[in-house]
Amino acid sequence: MFNDMNFKTEKLNGKSKPNGVIADLLDMDNNGNDHSCSNTETPLKADAFDLDDESKIDIIEEHFRQIMDTLGLDMSDDSLSGTPHRVAKMYVKEIFHGLNPDNKPFLKTFKNKYNYDEILLEKNIAVKSYCEHHFVPITGKAHVAYISSGRVIGLSKLNRIVDYYSRRPQVQERLTVQIANELKKALNTEDVAIIMEAKHMCVSSRGIQDEDSTTVTSSFSGKFKDRFRKQELIDMIRMGIKA
Numbered sequence: 227m228f229n230d231m232n233f234k235t236e237k238l239n240g241k242s243k244p245n246g247v248i249a250d251l252l253d254m255d256n257n258g259n260d261h262s263c264s265n266t267e268t269p270l271k272a273d274a275f276d277l278d279d280e281s282k283i284d285i286i287e288e289h290f291r292q293i294m295d296t297l298g299l300d301m302s303d304d305s306l307s308g309t310p311h312r313v314a315k316m317y318v319k320e321i322f323h324g325l326n327p328d329n330k331p332f333l334k335t336f337k338n339k340y341n342y343d344e345i346l347l348e349k350n351i352a353v354k355s356y357c358e359h360h361f362v363p364i365t366g367k368a369h370v371a372y373i374s375s376g377r378v379i380g381l382s383k384l385n386r387i388v389d390y391y392s393r394r395p396q397v398q399e400r401l402t403v404q405i406a407n408e409l410k411k412a413l414n415t416e417d418v419a420i421i422m423e424a425k426h427m428c429v430s431s432r433g434i435q436d437e438d439s440t441t442v443t444s445s446f447s448g449k450f451k452d453r454f455r456k457q458e459l460i461d462m463i464r465m466g467i468k469a
């Protein structure tokens with residue numbers, strides 16, 4: 227079944243490209259750079275960070291107060307009166323703080339002095355993001371793997387990359403690709419793989435209200451395109467060794 231995830235890597239001619247994340251993955255893999263992947267960037271205004279955090283909190287607070295007021299809530303109630311400020315602060319300082327490049331983790335790498343040349347996999351990294359279409363939570367796990375091309379990275383940095391790109395309004399496809407791109411850049415290798423499984427509250431708690439469905443996305447590049455490497459990775463993820 228996982229062989230089906232072996233995206234067709236044959237050259238795509240011109241405009242007959244598939245849409246969506248598969249196309250992005252194919253573009254990246256075929257071109258080996260990101261010039262055709264600008265749609266994997268989070269859409270941001272040119273002046274996105276002209277305002278400082280405190281000014282943003284003030285503006286969002288006022289707008290959120292109006293939303294609550296419009297819904298008919300009595301904003302003089304002492305349980306509600308502090309909510310606009312709490313929400314605004316949470317947006318800017320916590321759940322969307324990954325929008326600001328100033329908050330990007332510093333990804334120091336080290337020489338691979340152990341000459342470890344097999345897969346390194348960090349499993350079950352928490353994903354806590356927000357759907358950009360509904361502003362409700364996306365929660366799940368990411369499995370992040372790479373094969374060193376001479377540099378290695380501190381393990382917790384893998385968690386931090388996932389966390390940074392998760393703390394934005396997101397779609398899961400873009401989040402997966404952004405994490406993969408960042409790791410490729412930091413480690414100067416194409417040999418990176420990501421598998422992510424997440425629950426979208428916009429699916430479970432509204433609309434179709436399906437509690438049990440999850441969404442799985444993946445990105446396999448470089449050596450991970452090899453079906454045996456890919457299978458090895460899948461087996462490692464399935465292995466239940468408890469540390």
Ligand SMILES: [Zn+2]
Nearest residue numbers: 357359360428
């Ligand atoms: Zn949604």
